[in-house]
Amino acid sequence: MSNFPNVARGKRGYDPAQVDDFLDNARAVFDGRAKGLAAADIRHAAFDLKKDGYEPGVVDAALERLEDVFANRERQAARSELGEKEWFGRARELAQVIVNRLSRPERERFSRVGLLKQGYSVEEVDRFSSRLIRYFSEGSAIGVEDVRTVTFRPQRGGYSEAQVDLLLDSVTDVMLAVR
Incomplete structure (x- = not known):
């Protein structure tokens, strides 16, 4: 369960289950328990809109920070590999x-x-x-x-x-x- 605020009652926001699943997968990849997610995948993440869902702006800001973390890790790995x-x-x-x-x-x-x-x-x-x-x-x-x-x-x-x-x-x- 994430700590994202929900949109105002009756409004549409990101589907909480999809966001939470995506972030759980990202956490597993980051921790080395899974593979297959890169900074570019985070940049292109999209979620269905659902009544009373998560506030899109807050989720997007978190995804941008997460992309930065993944990009930094990828950059360090590539620098080590390539020089x-x-x-x-x-x-x-x-x-x-x-x-x-x-x-x-x-x-x-x-x-x-x-x-x-x-x-x-x-x-x-x-x-x-x-x-x-x-x-x-x-x-x-x-x-x-x-x-x-x-x-x-x-x-x-x-x-x-x-x-x-x-x-x-x-x-x-x-x-x-x-x-």
Whole structure:
């Protein structure tokens, strides 16, 4: 049983049984009693909404902290296995791939969905992409939380959500790798 607060009576929140099961599994993996859960899995965890469930914001914040712990452990293991130089070399390579993608001309950074389909707002994604370029090239302030929580309005004919989300996951990986 977790200590998460429930949403206001009659409102919908995360399914407590699913959250508790996920966290029990995470605890077992962390303690070495189970395998198969990585930081990326925590980042992508999703739960059904249920009347009187757990407060989503509180659960999400806990999952972000848990992802950080798992990412730190994975980073330490990879550094031990690969060596410091190789580890940072791979992080730099991934960062360069990201910068190459983001350096494309505005309105052409990602594939577009069909005119009748909803994608991410091109203008909003390009604006956030500019912030990421400044982060990678100038070291401007942007946190991993900003990347994890960014949202974009839907737009017909917008950018492919899958491509944008994959890039944001890669940015998060790089940020966690160099912490």
